[in-house]
Amino acid sequence: MNRLRSAVALEQLRSKIRSRRAPDQPCISICVGTGCLAYGCLDIVSAFKNEVEERGLQDAVDIRATGCPGFCERGALLTIYPQGIFYQRVKTEDVPEIVSKTVLGGKIIERLLYVDPNTGQRFVKESDVPFYKKQQRLLLSNNNRIDPTSIDDYLAIGGYAALSKALLDMSPDQIVDEVRRSGLRGRGGGGFPTGNKWESTKKARSNVKYVICNCDEGDPGAFMDRSLMEGNPHSVLEGMTIGAFAIGANSGYVYIRNEYPMAVENVTIAIRQAEEYGLLGSDILGSGFDFNVKVSRGGGAFICGESTALMASLEGRVGEPRPKHIHTALKGLYDRPTNLNNVETWANVPLIISRGSDRYSQIGTAGSKGTKIFSLVGKINNTGLVEVPMGITLREIIYDIGGGIPGGKRFKAIQTGGPSGGCLPESLIDLPVDFDRLTEAGSMMGSGGMIVMDEGTCMVDIARYFIKFLTEESCGKCVPCREGLDRMLDILSDITEGRGKEDDVALLEEMGGVIKEASLCALGGTAPNPVLSTIRYFRDEYEAHITERRCPAGVCKALITFHIDEEKCNGCMVCARECPEKAISGKKQKLHVIDQTKCVKCGLCRDSCKFDAVIVS
Amino acid sequence: MVELTIDGIRIRATEGTTVLEAAKEMGITIPTLCYYPGLTSYGECRVCLVEVINRNRSSLEASCTLPVEPGQVVLTNSEKARRARRVVVELLLASCPDSKTLQDMASNMGINKVRFKIKDRGCILCGRCVRYCKEQMKSGGIGFVGRGTSRRVATAFGVTPAECRNCGGCEWICPVCERACLAGRLVNGLCGGCQNTAPVETCLVCVGCSESVGPQGHRVY
Numbered sequence: 001m002n003r004l005r006s007a008v009a010l011e012q013l014r015s016k017i018r019s020r021r022a023p024d025q026p027c028i029s030i031c032v033g034t035g036c037l038a039y040g041c042l043d044i045v046s047a048f049k050n051e052v053e054e055r056g057l058q059d060a061v062d063i064r065a066t067g068c069p070g071f072c073e074r075g076a077l078l079t080i081y082p083q084g085i086f087y088q089r090v091k092t093e094d095v096p097e098i099v100s101k102t103v104l105g106g107k108i109i110e111r112l113l114y115v116d117p118n119t120g121q122r123f124v125k126e127s128d129v130p131f132y133k134k135q136q137r138l139l140l141s142n143n144n145r146i147d148p149t150s151i152d153d154y155l156a157i158g159g160y161a162a163l164s165k166a167l168l169d170m171s172p173d174q175i176v177d178e179v180r181r182s183g184l185r186g187r188g189g190g191g192f193p194t195g196n197k198w199e200s201t202k203k204a205r206s207n208v209k210y211v212i213c214n215c216d217e218g219d220p221g222a223f224m225d226r227s228l229m230e231g232n233p234h235s236v237l238e239g240m241t242i243g244a245f246a247i248g249a250n251s252g253y254v255y256i257r258n259e260y261p262m263a264v265e266n267v268t269i270a271i272r273q274a275e276e277y278g279l280l281g282s283d284i285l286g287s288g289f290d291f292n293v294k295v296s297r298g299g300g301a302f303i304c305g306e307s308t309a310l311m312a313s314l315e316g317r318v319g320e321p322r323p324k325h326i327h328t329a330l331k332g333l334y335d336r337p338t339n340l341n342n343v344e345t346w347a348n349v350p351l352i353i354s355r356g357s358d359r360y361s362q363i364g365t366a367g368s369k370g371t372k373i374f375s376l377v378g379k380i381n382n383t384g385l386v387e388v389p390m391g392i393t394l395r396e397i398i399y400d401i402g403g404g405i406p407g408g409k410r411f412k413a414i415q416t417g418g419p420s421g422g423c424l425p426e427s428l429i430d431l432p433v434d435f436d437r438l439t440e441a442g443s444m445m446g447s448g449g450m451i452v453m454d455e456g457t458c459m460v461d462i463a464r465y466f467i468k469f470l471t472e473e474s475c476g477k478c479v480p481c482r483e484g485l486d487r488m489l490d491i492l493s494d495i496t497e498g499r500g501k502e503d504d505v506a507l508l509e510e511m512g513g514v515i516k517e518a519s520l521c522a523l524g525g526t527a528p529n530p531v532l533s534t535i536r537y538f539r540d541e542y543e544a545h546i547t548e549r550r551c552p553a554g555v556c557k558a559l560i561t562f563h564i565d566e567e568k569c570n571g572c573m574v575c576a577r578e579c580p581e582k583a584i585s586g587k588k589q590k591l592h593v594i595d596q597t598k599c600v601k602c603g604l605c606r607d608s609c610k611f612d613a614v615i616v617s
Numbered sequence: 618m619v620e621l622t623i624d625g626i627r628i629r630a631t632e633g634t635t636v637l638e639a640a641k642e643m644g645i646t647i648p649t650l651c652y653y654p655g656l657t658s659y660g661e662c663r664v665c666l667v668e669v670i671n672r673n674r675s676s677l678e679a680s681c682t683l684p685v686e687p688g689q690v691v692l693t694n695s696e697k698a699r700r701a702r703r704v705v706v707e708l709l710l711a712s713c714p715d716s717k718t719l720q721d722m723a724s725n726m727g728i729n730k731v732r733f734k735i736k737d738r739g740c741i742l743c744g745r746c747v748r749y750c751k752e753q754m755k756s757g758g759i760g761f762v763g764r765g766t767s768r769r770v771a772t773a774f775g776v777t778p779a780e781c782r783n784c785g786g787c788e789w790i791c792p793v794c795e796r797a798c799l800a801g802r803l804v805n806g807l808c809g810g811c812q813n814t815a816p817v818e819t820c821l822v823c824v825g826c827s828e829s830v831g832p833q834g835h836r837v838y
Contacts, residue, residue: 325684474766476764477661479662479706517697518701
């Protein structure tokens with residue numbers, strides 16, 4: 001493959017790739033994202049390949065292993081083109097039937113279609129499924145259209161056109177201006193205007209500058225960056241190259257945590273391919289601009305997602321943050337001007353350049369433009385990745401896209417922004433999701449984690465869980481974060497274990513305020529959010545734990561007891577068999593009794609009872 | 618030269634100095650702990666926090682790492698800065714109650730109770746020893762190991778390295794080892810001895826004395 005030397009050569013290659021492909025030829029796109037891997041999708045891919053070969057259809061049917069389309073709850077997922085038929089919960093056994101009935105026969109297999117659990121309605125096409133219908137998937141929609149390890153696939157859908165436009169038709173100033181006018185703000189959590197950041201790095205005087213892609217996504221339950229990196233690494237590389245050209249950097253780093261092996265693999269392949277094609281390396285597309293990207297794997301410390309800690313880690317030093325009185329735009333990696341952006345931010349750049357900032361900034365609210373990917377997890381029917389325009393309400397995300405709360409339970413709270421975000425109560429469910437509104441409400445956009453909680457969640461216990469995570473992940477450099485979070489955890493543990501004191505809540509509030517203000521970096525600066533927001537919106541729960549020694553949600557083990565309701569129990573023996581401690585006595589057809597001295601409060605009896613006879617009090 | 622305002626006084630400081638140094642030159646004392654003249658500033662302990670006013674917003678910054686800037690407005694002793702410092706010192710005392718430096722600092726700040734669980738780690742991880750070893754002795758024999766609450770100062774793999782010349786500088790510069798509090802009887806995390814002039818709540822050392830303690834404080838040993 002000769003390196004491409006001009007925009008014309010790129011377009012010629014693109015038309016060549018497109019002409020080789022028959023748009024009407026059946027293509028089976030199977031998600032091989034990390035979620036579906038767990039469902040055994042690789043077996044499904046090989047089963048399809050075997051099936052197609054056995055029938056001698058290799059040239060008539062394409063099998064494509066793609067990135068994650070987001071609906072992880074219903075994996076393994078596949079889409080059959082050109083019709084766009086969407087099958088979910090696919091197993092290897094279904095493969096022959098799919099090939100014979102749907103691919104060859106054009107018939108739909110009803111049992112593999114998505115059924116709306118609320119209405120019972122079946123949906124044939126992906127775009128009609130309620131989960132996808134309200135989304136605006138500018139970034140994620142390409143994930144199941146391409147094979148992430150094939151640069152030809154990316155070129156076929158118009159990839160690298162933005163790069164050629166930026167490098168050959170625009171000046172660095174025009175690019176920075178375009179990004180600034182688009183209103184794009186950093187998707188990694190800070191929400192800093194990307195254009196301004198680029199401008200500062202561009203203005204900084206140095207002959208060596210760097211760009212970095214931050215893929216050190218460490219929030220529990222969040223996998224937005226992972227899916228983009230695994231599913232469409234070229235879009236991130238394209239964004240980085242445009243950014244590097246705009247600010248005048250010739251080398252870049254992709255910092256990925258080593259826990260993301262597929263993302264590491266796919267981006268490494270993508271870099272190699274782009275270099276072969278002349279889309280990375282020296283004299284890109286004949287523009288005279290050189291840019292090289294290296295992959296650096298992180299060891300999995302949450303703190304290394306902080307920009308200065310990440311740069312320290314990249315240099316081979318201990319990953320701990322430094323004070324940012326002098327910005328990384330002036331003195332970053334190896335003390336050179338450095339521009340660091342998150343995966344999702346970089347992936348937005350080609351979109352802005354090719355569509356234009358005016359079109360891009362039509363999406364979203366006054367202060368937050370474009371779309372944002374959230375990982376919607378927790379007590380929700382449709383777990384997965386959702387990409388929505390800024391300004392959509394929490395209600396739309398939870399009920400229209402997420403399909404509501406499972407088991408007919410009541411919605412209680414939603415935690416946004418990862419472990420150091422806040423918990424927002426039901427009264428704020430109509431809050432529009434954008435950077436500023438979430439911060440006003442005591443939470444934050446963060447990198448886009450969304451954890452839904454139902455009435456069976458204890459808010460004190462949740463706050464304790466997140467503070468425990470943050471205590472373990474604090475680098476330990478500065479006192480408020482290291483010692484403050486540790487003592488906060490002590491107090492929260494005391495409260496959940498029935499040793500709470502009356503002035504604990506006031507002390508937590510005081511500590512929270514100081515930790516936020518006095519900490520060195522943003523980890524400590526946001527860490528008290530889960531505690532402060534739960535105190536703000538669920539103070540009565542704290543009080544019930546402290547003054548009444550009662551856990552209203554029935555979660556904190558030290559404060560609850562399990563009893564069997566005399567009227568409801570019909571003596572089926574199921575709970576007695578399930579109990580690991582043999583704490584339940586009673587004979588068949590007779591009332592069962594729980595021995596409180598043996599009970600470890602695991603809740604198995606409650607979960608196994610079909611008559612709701614086990615009561616928690 | 619850079620012109621800035623510290624505690625309402627307009628001063629001129631050399632470019633590149635920190636707010637802490639500029640204030641010191643003016644005779645304004647800001648409490649410090651991990652800062653040590655001759656060592657690079659680290660910004661770990663947060664005891665030297667000052668309030669910086671920027672238009673209508675105010676924030677707390679560690680003065681030992683904060684460079685002076687033209688037009689900067691700094692308050693070294695505002696209510697906000699003092700409140701944060703008190704909590705920080707309280708947290709430090711809870712993790713290292715036997716440091717006389719800390720006990721004296723607590724006394725000067727009027728802290729009369731440590732409200733947190735005492736977990737004596739015997740070290741405040743200020744990193745003075747680490748920086749001294751690396752920067753002054755050019756040895757680098759010790760460093761930080763671990764993360765979060767399991768962070769500690771140690772030699773590599775727990776073995777005395779060849780770089781160590783047994784100079785004893787790490788002990789000498791340590792605010793805990795150097796001045797250990799020998800009172801041995803702590804009440805609410807405070808020793809109530811020698812310099813401590815603030816009344817210690819419910820003092821067990823001398824029963825019922827908390828109200829009668831004068832400016833000289835306790836004299837128990």
